[in-house]
Amino acid sequence: MPRPSHKxxxxxxxxILQVLWxxxxxxxxxxxxxxxxxxxxxxxxxxxxxxxxxxxxLVLRDASVRPQVYKSTRTEKQTKKxxxxxxxxxxxxxxxxxxxxxxxxSRRTSPKDLAQIRELLDRL
Numbered sequence: 301m302p303r304p305s306h307k308x309x310x311x312x313x314x315x316i317l318q319v320l321w322x323x324x325x326x327x328x329x330x331x332x333x334x335x336x337x338x339x340x341x342x343x344x345x346x347x348x349x350x351x352x353x354x355x356x357x358l359v360l361r362d363a364s365v366r367p368q369v370y371k372s373t374r375t376e377k378q379t380k381k382x383x384x385x386x387x388x389x390x391x392x393x394x395x396x397x398x399x400x401x402x403x404x405x406s407r408r409t410s411p412k413d414l415a416q417i418r419e420l421l422d423r424l
Contacts (some may be wrong), residue, residue, distance in 0.1 A: 307357055316359075318376075323332075328368070329367065331370070377417055
C-alpha cells in the first residue's frame with residue numbers, strides 16, 4: 301500500500317486552505333481573523349503553519365509585497381481528489397464500492413442524497 305505524500309495537509313493546514321480557497325489569497329492576519337471566529341488561535345501559530353505550508357508546496361508566498369500574501373498552489377477540487385484517493389487506498393483497498401457501502405451504512409442518508417447518488421451512478 302503506498303504511503304501518503306509528506307505534502308498531505310494536516311487538519312490545521314486544511315483549515316487555512318479553506319480560507320485561501322474562499323478568498324483566493326490572503327495575508328496571515330486575514331487568515332487569523334477568519335480562523336479566530338471558530339476557535340482561539342495565535343498569530344504566530346498561523347504564521348508558522350503557513351511557513352510550513354509554503355515549504356511543503358501547499359501555498360505560494362508573495363514576498364514582494366508587505367504584508368506577504370499567500371495563495372494555495374492547488375484548487376480545492378484537486379486537493380479533495382488527492383485526499384480522497386489516498387483515503388480510499390489506505391482504508392478501503394482502493395475500492396470505491398467499499399467506501400460507499402461504509403458511508404451509507406454508517407448513518408441515515410437523506411432521500412435527496414440518495415437521489416443524487418443514483419443520478420451519479422446512472423451517469424457513470
